Amino acid sequence: MPQISAKGNAMPQSPIRKLVPFAEAAKKRGTTVFHLNIGQPDIKTPQVALDAIKNNDIEVLAYSRSEGSEEYRTKIANYYSKHNVAVKHDDIIVTTGGSEALLFTFGSIMDADDEVIIPEPFYANYNGFSTASGVKVVPVMSSIDNGFALPPIEEFEKLISPKTKAILICNPGNPTGYLYSKEEIKKLAEIVKKHDLFLIADEVYREFAYDGLTHHSVLAEEGLDENAIVIDSVSKRYSMCGARIGCIVSRNKNFMATAMKFAQARLSPPTYAQIASEAALETPDSYFTDVIEEYTERRNTLISELQKIEGVKVATPKGAFYCIAELPVLNADDFAQWLLEKFDLNGETIMVAPAAGFYSTPGVGMNQVRIAYVLEKLSLITAANILKEALVEYKATVEVATL
CATH class of the missing domain: 3.40.640.10 (Type I PLP-dependent aspartate aminotransferase-like (Major domain))
Incomplete structure (x- = not known):
């Protein structure tokens, strides 16, 4: 059989996109998925x-x-x-x-x-x-x-x-x-x-x-x-x-x-x-004034909601539209996949990006996720509540079962 290159085998999967099949399967089951995994703004293109x-x-x-x-x-x-x-x-x-x-x-x-x-x-x-x-x-x-x-x-x-x-x-x-x-x-x-x-x-x-x-x-x-x-x-x-x-x-x-x-x-x-x-490039400066105001409010909303969740640690971003959240879980990859495969709250769940893929040091970031605050504020509040309830159920069932 022809062989794949060593470079090809070493090529890492994207932590941002690798869980897409699980998100698509969740949607086919009728679950609403809030995409916090990818930096795709919902702001209108000029x-x-x-x-x-x-x-x-x-x-x-x-x-x-x-x-x-x-x-x-x-x-x-x-x-x-x-x-x-x-x-x-x-x-x-x-x-x-x-x-x-x-x-x-x-x-x-x-x-x-x-x-x-x-x-x-x-x-x-x-x-x-x-x-x-x-x-x-x-x-x-x-x-x-x-x-x-x-x-x-x-x-x-x-x-x-x-x-x-x-x-x-x-x-x-x-x-x-x-x-x-x-x-x-x-x-x-x-x-x-x-x-x-x-x-x-x-x-x-x-x-x-x-x-x-x-x-x-x-x-x-x-x-x-x-x-x-x-x-x-x-x-x-x-x-x-x-x-x-x-x-x-x-x-x-x-x-x-x-x-x-x-x-x-x-x-x-x-x-x-x-x-x-x-x-x-002809876009007026007012476009950015409005966008920055919107993202500032989204950031403040998300960080405030995350800080209310027991065991979650988060640093307040100064720019862009992402944050890293440290979760009270052993393996964020597992947790992120479980969110899409096994969990929903009133027919809704969230998709996050496991943060280990944002490091090159092995074993670092295993309990962290990247969250993109590219959704409007009410969706971010809903998503944070889903995360809160999911953490309770995950720790009570999945992690206990693996001990």
Whole structure:
């Protein structure tokens, strides 16, 4: 029998999506499933983006340039200038989602067995991208006890080896909602310059900062032109996850020329989605004011409800729209599947993402889940109540039975 590759066997399942078959089965049984597992906003996509697709007069749906259309990249550069980041259109490569941007980046700066340092927990697909690229993730642990703050710089320095090529952060963070301060970005800038490393910042949640806090881009940090690489996407910003349009942004010309070879190899990003994404840049600031107000209320609602549940620990997110909750269970994977297979409250249940998949350290996060507060407030209150009742029944039946 032909054999599957070692890389294929090592490729991790997504903790966000692996339980989908169980959710679909629950729905077929007539159970309502509240999806807290995935960062799919229910916020309406800006109408200007939808109209750009409906009202265009394209007769031939042709390839675009491999780096994306110049018009779109120029408008992206203008968008960045509004956020105090000075870049030109040729500092930008449009990609098929932020995922492709990360794959191009890993392929451009790291060889097999090279290392990237990432504060964990981190976006689960970083594990997958690393495996696909033959790269080793070296985790530096952050803790729910201090809200997943940046670990001390000394912890990073201890992990740097001749194989280390980059530090990767998500800011604001998925899955923790942590927002790095300007001072923390400066500390990271110092360490990458000292050790001649890249600093990759996944900034797709840039707009989503709460409590009067502001996002500080690595591209706004002086002296990082050769080190800084930003990964971006329209998915969350404009509630356009299905467009699959992202970009790489960097002033490092050698890096960008290398990434361009990867872009040429896959030909071009999707044309229709670029049209929609370019139009989305015309979205007024009031859209984000309203969205941030809504997410702030959702966050406050969810955290308040979770804090009422006995045995649950949760850190208050400062950005994005996720939180990590520590549950009074032994195995959150088991619990998450049980919720979909065996439990409902008045015909309703919830789907969460087991958090072990957001770590690369084996055995860590086994009693944690990621929750996305992308549903309206009443649904979040209902979901938290389902979680509360489910924990009581699970501990009384399933965990007792396994002892």
